[in-house]
Amino acid sequence: MKLTPKSWRSIAFPALTLLSAITLYGCQTTIRTMGMGPPMGSATDVADSQDVWSALQKARLVGSQAEKSKPYMGSPPHGKVLEILHKQITVNGHKGMAIVKRNYGGPGVSINSVGANRSKYLKAITVMYKRETGYDAEDKNWFWAKYKPNGSLHVKEKMGMKIQLAGRVAKGKPEGCISCHQGAPGGDFVFANGIQIR
Ligand code: HEC
Numbered sequence: 322m323k324l325t326p327k328s329w330r331s332i333a334f335p336a337l338t339l340l341s342a343i344t345l346y347g348c349q350t351t352i353r354t355m356g357m358g359p360p361m362g363s364a365t366d367v368a369d370s371q372d373v374w375s376a377l378q379k380a381r382l383v384g385s386q387a388e389k390s391k392p393y394m395g396s397p398p399h400g401k402v403l404e405i406l407h408k409q410i411t412v413n414g415h416k417g418m419a420i421v422k423r424n425y426g427g428p429g430v431s432i433n434s435v436g437a438n439r440s441k442y443l444k445a446i447t448v449m450y451k452r453e454t455g456y457d458a459e460d461k462n463w464f465w466a467k468y469k470p471n472g473s474l475h476v477k478e479k480m481g482m483k484i485q486l487a488g489r490v491a492k493g494k495p496e497g498c499i500s501c502h503q504g505a506p507g508g509d510f511v512f513a514n515g516i517q518i519r
Pocket residue numbers: 395396397398399403405420421422447448449465466467486490496497498499501502505510511512513514
């Protein structure tokens with residue numbers, strides 16, 4: 322076979338593709354085994370999210386016995402109709418503020434329809450929970466989580482990895498809970514008015 326520029330390319334491209342696939346796979350394995358993954362979604366983060374969920378249930382911030390507040394019209398990335406509640410909760414002996422945002426959506430969603438039937442429109446529950454000093458000092462020690470109505474976590478797919486949305490979510494990344502909430506007025510990552518954290 323004469324190695325024309327065209328036939329050269331037909332060999333080089335598949336070879337390069339294969340090589341990059343192998344490299345990517347290798348990197349992912351290294352990240353997983355060395356614990357160098359993103360500062361979220363680890364087994365500890367998932368376990369913590371379950372402890373937080375139980376405490377939220379007890380405090381009647383989530384679940385079938387959850388208290389109600391006033392739903393209002395929201396904007397992306399949170400739902401079309403939102404509802405915020407907050408309370409101090411205790412998780413594994415640590416007492417801290419929990420802010421719960423219920424995100425409602427789907428066909429026919431409106432303040433009235435949500436008021437009439439919350440569970441029909443509930444899509445996600447995004448939570449900030451103030452952890453012990455030193456958990457994430459740079460970012461005000463918030464634990465972040467995005468739950469489904471049944472208390473399991475929402476998952477984000479990135480580079481073939483499934484990342485559970487709990488922990489220091491997307492710390493150091495230009496998009497995500499932490500980087501967006503960094504812009505909230507008052508310096509404590511909270512947008513809503515009238516929530517006294519300490
Ligand atoms: C692109 C920006 C952005 C991202 C990303 C984002 N939020 Fe928010 N979040 C907001 C804004 C703006 C508000 C308040 C305004 C509103 O929606 O009513 C808010 C409100 C909240 C509140 C109520 C307390 C407050 O700050 O007002 C919680 C809890 C919350 N977000 C959790 C999360 C979690 C958990 C994530 C990640 C899974 C996340 N947010 C990602 C912008 C963002």
